[in-house]
Amino acid sequence: MQPDAISLVPPRGMRDFYPEDMGVRRRIFDAWRGAARSFGFVEYDACVVESLDLLKRKAGEEIGEQIYAFTDKSGRELALRPEMTPTLARMVAARQGSLSFPLKWTTIAQCFRYERMTRGRKREHYQWNLDIIGEASVLAEAEVIGAAYSALATLGLGPADVCTRFSSRAVLSDILRGMDIAPEHHQAVFLALDKRGKLPDEAIGDLLRGEGLSPAQVDRAFGILAIRTLDEASAVAGPQSAAVEDVRSFMAHLQAAGLSDAARFDLSVIRGLSYYTGIVFEGFDTAGSLRAVFGGGRYDDLLKTVGGRPATGVGLGFGDVVIAELLAERGLCQTGGEAAAIAVGYMSVNEQRAAARLAAALRKSGESVDLALSPERAKSFFSRAARNGSLRSVYVGPDDVSAGKCRIKDMRTRQETVAPLP
């Protein structure tokens, strides 16, 4: 019986990584890990499957609808995480009494969201996370952004390629208070204003009126978007605003880190997730053609919502899809898999044993060796070694075995070096 044809493509929105695709991915992951290590973050991880309860509890409104959820054979409601933050909160809260704060944790986590497929948006991606928990100083924000630029530098990119726009939810709150809009409405105003550009202003006005704001308050809320500088913001927030002072300190830290040119104040940066409470930021390609490269901000209530004690923290998320597109646009994408350094072939089964011993000796000395699994004619061996991208090659024939020597050929220069056959 002939089986039905089976699809050879991965599920929609999910990616295969053939060996030649792994080069770019390995480069991005190595840059992330290197930057995290350089900035003193320690790595953690957790399973991509989480309890649905935890994820729903923590997710922003949009994410809630996009969760891949399922029930296991015991009736447990599980899901593929859409982001790492709820898991981080759970893990930290579980050991809040014994962990040493401030903690600086990093992970590269695969995350899933069911959403419409557009450029730079798949249904899964890998996200590099940096989190600092238990530290009030805005040097924390500057450090995670510094680490992000350190990773970008390793990839060949800098402030000329990726700029950071930042704002502060706390400053926004002080501004709203300055406009006589009560604190219980602030969160709703943030989320409504965050929809600007995605919804017509009329619809955003409806959202705000639905929240109970008066027509005058709605006008004032829209007025926020006309504020261009921190000084203008400070004028509305009032001279006592500690939030404005925090932003000034943050900017001084960025300047000290040589990142003044990379970052600018932009009150329209809000970020959709509801858990941010302080400075928020997003990194964009300067050409402005792609989605955000990274984003993050300060959260104060993250642990409290999973039953932990309150702790302030800062997080940054940096996905692999947009950065790969940016690298490709800039011609910085190294493609090609990692070939074995040395290919070893042989003419007949009589030389197989000698070739295997040679391979073992080379491997022992730290070389990566692709030992031919069957005898081959010299011509087909060398053309296969070239096709696979090996840097050097050795072909063992009967004369080599009797002489106890072999010739190691540099595939680029075609020069040969004679070496003993072990």
Added chain:
Amino acid sequence: MQPDAISLVPPRGMRDFYPEDMGVRRRIFDAWRGAARSFGFVEYDACVVESLDLLKRKAGEEIGEQIYAFTDKSGRELALRPEMTPTLARMVAARQGSLSFPLKWTTIAQCFRYERMTRGRKREHYQWNLDIIGEASVLAEAEVIGAAYSALATLGLGPADVCTRFSSRAVLSDILRGMDIAPEHHQAVFLALDKRGKLPDEAIGDLLRGEGLSPAQVDRAFGILAIRTLDEASAVAGPQSAAVEDVRSFMAHLQAAGLSDAARFDLSVIRGLSYYTGIVFEGFDTAGSLRAVFGGGRYDDLLKTVGGRPATGVGLGFGDVVIAELLAERGLCQTGGEAAAIAVGYMSVNEQRAAARLAAALRKSGESVDLALSPERAKSFFSRAARNGSLRSVYVGPDDVSAGKCRIKDMRTRQETVAPLP
């Protein structure tokens, strides 16, 4: 409103990796990747979410019931892969015309199975896979086993700790043919005999009779388990058995690789998965207290079942759970996260800028630096640096800033080195 208490543990059978757990995991993954590179394998990967159709098509009978399956919002039937092999078959079949064979691919893939929790068995694990596709020589089997022992050696283990038992489905088939049991029954006999020890012999006899074997044939099938050596097997399989010759070649290759002591012939090794057709093998701890450390074998029809052209291949799977237990038993488990090499602290905000410049300079020189995010008293800084496992520490005070120098303290020897403050 107080939210309901939320569980702080991961879903049952799934693992959290706190920073101190990552040390062991990193060591295992590094040993796997290093051995794969040493043996000339190139890395590939694919999403953990696969189409249910593909997974069911390829899975052994037991696995089929253990798949975590779900439906996405478009009604697609998806699942978390229980093993990587179906995905490998799909990816290779999709490009069978353009890939260069034999191909040697490797991956570290998280895999999921819903099953009863026992020692060394969780509901997810990471599995290192090595596959060689398009090569008939049994040197392929010897190479994947050689790579597994290379990884074990990196971890401090050898043939005295892990022994390999191997058999051959092809030899078994020749034996069954020698016993007048028709080829169409062979697969069922393999799977029935594989249940030995899990089911009573009577139940296995019922399975065989259900398959249509006569009482005499059932007796003969059980007789297979009395065969102890390859010579005895050869006597039943007949002198023409190419399968027996393949096993002899395989043993010669193992001997050449210095692995004779590590491996022995054992006809009772069958392996549950239905796709094996040739040599099959399993690596066990020599104490015999744990589940298999690794396993694998030759398959011939893997690509055909997903619509590709036939291609013979060899695969090896090596999970992270059993090896971690074995390392722990042997006292070879390095625990503890990767701490920053240098902790940098400071007395007040006046020294913060100088400390940040020092951190930036050290990072630029390749050091891993944990910069304090707030001023601290010297005592609490040094005790935090010690608790976090930093190797060196620098505490910047006002005198250091005026002198333009700092003292780098070795946390173990307590010796100090004076360095310029940048």
